[in-house]
Amino acid sequence: MPPPPQAGLDGEPQQTAAAAQPHTGTGAGSTRERILDIALELFVEQGYEKTSLRDIAEQLGTTKAALYYHFERKQDILLELHLRLHALGRDAFEELARLEDGQRADAWPALVDHLIDQVVENRELILMHQRNSNALRELTDTERHRAENDDIEELFRRVLQSPAIPLEQRVRMTCSLTAIVGTLATGDAIFGDVPIEELAELVRVAVRDLLRVPEPSRATSS
Amino acid sequence: MPPPPQAGLDGEPQQTAAAAQPHTGTGAGSTRERILDIALELFVEQGYEKTSLRDIAEQLGTTKAALYYHFERKQDILLELHLRLHALGRDAFEELARLEDGQRADAWPALVDHLIDQVVENRELILMHQRNSNALRELTDTERHRAENDDIEELFRRVLQSPAIPLEQRVRMTCSLTAIVGTLATGDAIFGDVPIEELAELVRVAVRDLLRVPEPSRATSS
DNA sequence: GTCTATATTTCGATAGAC
DNA sequence: GTCTATCGAAATATAGAC
Numbered sequence: 001m002p003p004p005p006q007a008g009l010d011g012e013p014q015q016t017a018a019a020a021q022p023h024t025g026t027g028a029g030s031t032r033e034r035i036l037d038i039a040l041e042l043f044v045e046q047g048y049e050k051t052s053l054r055d056i057a058e059q060l061g062t063t064k065a066a067l068y069y070h071f072e073r074k075q076d077i078l079l080e081l082h083l084r085l086h087a088l089g090r091d092a093f094e095e096l097a098r099l100e101d102g103q104r105a106d107a108w109p110a111l112v113d114h115l116i117d118q119v120v121e122n123r124e125l126i127l128m129h130q131r132n133s134n135a136l137r138e139l140t141d142t143e144r145h146r147a148e149n150d151d152i153e154e155l156f157r158r159v160l161q162s163p164a165i166p167l168e169q170r171v172r173m174t175c176s177l178t179a180i181v182g183t184l185a186t187g188d189a190i191f192g193d194v195p196i197e198e199l200a201e202l203v204r205v206a207v208r209d210l211l212r213v214p215e216p217s218r219a220t221s222s
Numbered sequence: 223m224p225p226p227p228q229a230g231l232d233g234e235p236q237q238t239a240a241a242a243q244p245h246t247g248t249g250a251g252s253t254r255e256r257i258l259d260i261a262l263e264l265f266v267e268q269g270y271e272k273t274s275l276r277d278i279a280e281q282l283g284t285t286k287a288a289l290y291y292h293f294e295r296k297q298d299i300l301l302e303l304h305l306r307l308h309a310l311g312r313d314a315f316e317e318l319a320r321l322e323d324g325q326r327a328d329a330w331p332a333l334v335d336h337l338i339d340q341v342v343e344n345r346e347l348i349l350m351h352q353r354n355s356n357a358l359r360e361l362t363d364t365e366r367h368r369a370e371n372d373d374i375e376e377l378f379r380r381v382l383q384s385p386a387i388p389l390e391q392r393v394r395m396t397c398s399l400t401a402i403v404g405t406l407a408t409g410d411a412i413f414g415d416v417p418i419e420e421l422a423e424l425v426r427v428a429v430r431d432l433l434r435v436p437e438p439s440r441a442t443s444s
Numbered sequence: 445g446t447c448t449a450t451a452t453t454t455c456g457a458t459a460g461a462c
Numbered sequence: 463g464t465c466t467a468t469c470g471a472a473a474t475a476t477a478g479a480c
Contacts, residue, residue, distance in 0.1 A: 075224075134272065160412050175401035287447070
């Protein structure tokens, strides 16, 4: 039974396409990148599920259907943002591998320093990650291809589970990571008036105590 | 134009109601409480948005419509779970108020001890909170009535913003909170084989270093 | 208190013109 | 590459019998 071919309304109002701005063809600020930037912002503000493709298209100044030229599915947008996060951790990858291999826990502080910088520079991406952990999880369920030995979280987990490192130290490492991410990424609500660099430095010093890193003028009494 | 009153299918298959178990009438294990317990579990596993009322009803052994006798809207289930979390923090409320009032940062370690216990005892509730922060946020937007001066998070924020406490100390406090919640609530994936009490004790000791709490056998060299 | 059946809405995704 | 128009599949919520 075909539905009434009545034109005009669908319950889903199509935009009048009034705010279409011109844009460069293909480059760093390509439409694809703009979609990702807008999606990142909306996913942080409203969450992945509550952000409809219509929301994204509206801010972009186009229509829902146009998005499907750039991304096959909505999930692919989220996947692409997830890959941005992975790209970030690539640098830390070698250090992590060294840790996993040589088991030298003294390399950890350097890694922490690096991590703090990256969290500061990519707060929005981190926020997106922790506010949409559920949506991201079912992403890796679908696309297990890339996200198995590839996932940064999985990599961290493997290091933090390494039996060669004493449990106490591993707990301190985990506390460091959660403190860094939690304080620097979500910190805006609390330390909004403090420059982020100052905040990062304070976290750096605090975490040093957490990891029991001996400072120059401090005796290492067991 | 009325739709065809065709019976049978709606695209939404109704359950055959085969697994209806008997239950006590009204008490601690009432239907309402069972709904909340099931919802808590599902919200942690799948997230709030991905958990349909049909999912909850299925596990309960009833139908979707039955849930509406106990809760007017889906959001009310989430709200009730949020209130459970608030009830937890009520105990810590007085200590927090003392901190806010007297500004004595030395009361903080005791509060941390209390917090660790509560996080351990209510991991699932904490997990639900941090995995559904988006859904919870739009909850407080709607029901601003209860959740203004009432919110635990807001209370913590106020303390952590208190200008009477040095910035460095406030950062260390924030790191402590995020480390405790992050490590103990999410820790299952990493420290699944370690007894939670042992883990809690290790976190307790580590956080003590983070807060620079002088231990008995340790000199306080600035 | 729980059921069946249906209303209502919104969303992701597609088809085909331009 | 973007548009209009529409499909089909969910989901929330309601109505009314039992």
